[in-house]
Amino acid sequence: DIQMTQSPSTLSASIGDRVTITCRASQSISSWLAWYQQKPGKAPKLLIYKASSLESGVPSRFRGSESGTEFTLTISSLQPDDFATYYCQQYISSSPWTFGQGTKVEIK
Amino acid sequence: EVQLLESGGGLIQPGGSLRLSCVASGFSFTNYAMSWVRQAPGKGLEWVAVISNSETSTYYVDSVRGRFTISRDNSKNTLYLQMNSLRADDTAVYFCAKGSKGFCSGGSCPLFDSWGQGTLVTVSS
Numbered sequence: 001d002i003q004m005t006q007s008p009s010t011l012s013a014s015i016g017d018r019v020t021i022t023c024r025a026s027q028s029i030s031s032w033l034a035w036y037q038q039k040p041g042k043a044p045k046l047l048i049y050k051a052s053s054l055e056s057g058v059p060s061r062f063r064g065s066e067s068g069t070e071f072t073l074t075i076s077s078l079q080p081d082d083f084a085t086y087y088c089q090q091y092i093s094s095s096p097w098t099f100g101q102g103t104k105v106e107i108k
Numbered sequence: 109e110v111q112l113l114e115s116g117g118g119l120i121q122p123g124g125s126l127r128l129s130c131v132a133s134g135f136s137f138t139n140y141a142m143s144w145v146r147q148a149p150g151k152g153l154e155w156v157a158v159i160s161n162s163e164t165s166t167y168y169v170d171s172v173r174g175r176f177t178i179s180r181d182n183s184k185n186t187l188y189l190q191m192n193s194l195r196a197d198d199t200a201v202y203f204c205a206k207g208s209k210g211f212c213s214g215g216s217c218p219l220f221d222s223w224g225q226g227t228l229v230t231v232s233s
Contacts, residue, residue, distance in 0.1 A: 091218065
């Protein structure tokens with residue numbers, strides 16, 4: 001199975017900061033990577049699909065990018081509503097779905 | 109608006125059985141794969157099982173294969189998860205999730221574009 005390694009596990013940041021979360025796949029997943037946001041006690045919400053495509057209704061401050069098997073979620077200017085836990089997930093057809101361990105974005 | 113409403117969770121003893129349900133609305137249920145994803149207390153997300161839109165394909169994470177069965181009733185817009193031989197490490201919130209397409213094709217499988225609010229399953233004596 002493909003392993004997804006996400007870093008950091010926790011990130012402390014301030015309002016307005018640029019935030020970057022990284023996810024590395026153990027083998028090629030092409031661009032079949034999604035990013036989700038989850039707030040405490042709530043269901044995950046899809047933010048990004050196919051590595052860099054923004055889901056409808058998601059603010060443009062969220063951006064996804066890729067370089068080989070390394071994927072990045074960037075929040076250009078952190079807003080109060082963005083404090084949450086973020087997960088990456090691969091969905092290539094040759095392997096069962098797997099998520100990264102999650103990155104909690106906390107208030108600094 | 110897509111809505112997914114799970115039910116059936118609760119406290120169950122080890123070795124017991126439970127059936128979860130997820131009623132879907134706001135989209136054409138028969139066109140999309142559906143999945144269950146779980147989250148143990150304080151832990152990350154773990155995909156559990158998926159079923160294709162036509163019910164012809166089902167897949168499971170290794171830890172539940174042989175114990176859990178995913179099914180759907182397209183006439184009732186309802187997804188199910190039958191859980192047998194439950195263990196303490198099955199304790200989690202179980203989310204129902206809508207797939208982004210019918211099933212795996214073109215090199216990719218469905219991702220999960222809408223989620224229910226979750227139902228808590230606690231396995232304990």
